[in-house]
Amino acid sequence: MTSGTLFGVGLGPGDPDLMSLRAHRLLGATRHVAYFRKAGRPGQARRIVEGLLRQDVTEFAMEYPVTTEIPLSDPRYNDMLANFYARCAEHVLDLLGSGQDVVVLCEGDPFFYGSFMHLYTRLKDLAPVQVVPAITGMSGAWTATGTPITWGDDVMTVLMGTLPETTLSQHMARADALVVMKIGRNLEKVRRAITQAGRLSSAWLVEYATMPDEKVSRLSDVTDTVAPYFSIIIVHGQGRRP
């Protein structure tokens, strides 16, 4: 029996109309999809493909273990996630081994801060894999602001809101254009860092980019202390513009 192919298919920032032709074709053809989600939630990746899958598709929802009580620094946190990814990979490998293709649905671009890569590293030497890149959430966010993110020789840096405040502000001071992701409960820390770097007045908070609830605000006008999961902060570059 020849192994099936594992497809890591990026779905883009949220609007189904922004997925690629290739992604759309693969979704409509596959018998097996798998996707990560929080327990008890529909999951963003699954939501994007609503109405696009075959009637007879088999779905494998990979639900993250609840980790809120364990700090990130605790080795048990890492162990729990590693076991989870190993179990998911094992199930997908069983399907591939029976000759079936499996499409893993990925929010954004699969190789850019995604969960797919945890399956990918465990399976890439055991079965054929194809990765379909996609429009990133940050592209959706800067497009929503109505202003180009980078010009000429601008330096752009992408930061995660989970980083320490000092690390954030140092990087924020050095780059021309900024993208900050994983805002959520880190919003106040990120705002302090961006203020420290002198960039607050040119920062924008984009929530739910390309989705029905899309909202763009000046960060200096935002009074909330927590941002939705789908939030990205954007500071535009000011490079050469003839």
Next chain:
Amino acid sequence: MTSGTLFGVGLGPGDPDLMSLRAHRLLGATRHVAYFRKAGRPGQARRIVEGLLRQDVTEFAMEYPVTTEIPLSDPRYNDMLANFYARCAEHVLDLLGSGQDVVVLCEGDPFFYGSFMHLYTRLKDLAPVQVVPAITGMSGAWTATGTPITWGDDVMTVLMGTLPETTLSQHMARADALVVMKIGRNLEKVRRAITQAGRLSSAWLVEYATMPDEKVSRLSDVTDTVAPYFSIIIVHGQGRRP
């Protein structure tokens, strides 16, 4: 007469199969396309859409003035480009004013180091504009390497090879993941900067990502002094991976 709409349509990294459903639909419907290209060349944006346009489409090829004899620092360089963009914007505005929609074909993502923004800033207050984001060339490049670009809390920095060597090496030393674009005749300088930053052994040169001539090489194995226009250097982040 109501104005037509200006569409800035990102076409992605090169493979037509990677354009979005929205881009594909707009291309098949429009009566007017415009695109930038070097004089005497077919142009990458135009090449991507080959076979996808209406039979009766009108094409406006915006050919960059030849600037090779004028250094970037000369004010005449900037003037020449500014005049060029103004003339292009005027022609597009005439079409919009006659009630026609115009689709501007954009390589990669329109708001990410693109030429479209020079039309956009000149026309956005004069006519309705819609921008369609797209898969960036860098997403195409890191996908081609077969390795995820960023994990966990990795910091990613995007640099242009046109920057001074010291600026490049300083940024290269501080970020986890790196993307370097506009390599071309800057290849040797970029390689010195990346060596100086201690990252040469983990750097990859990706040429023609997602195109038929796609090629991935370790930068340390590359002996050429000039890289093709469609070249991107990638250094992958090494962040947390359960």
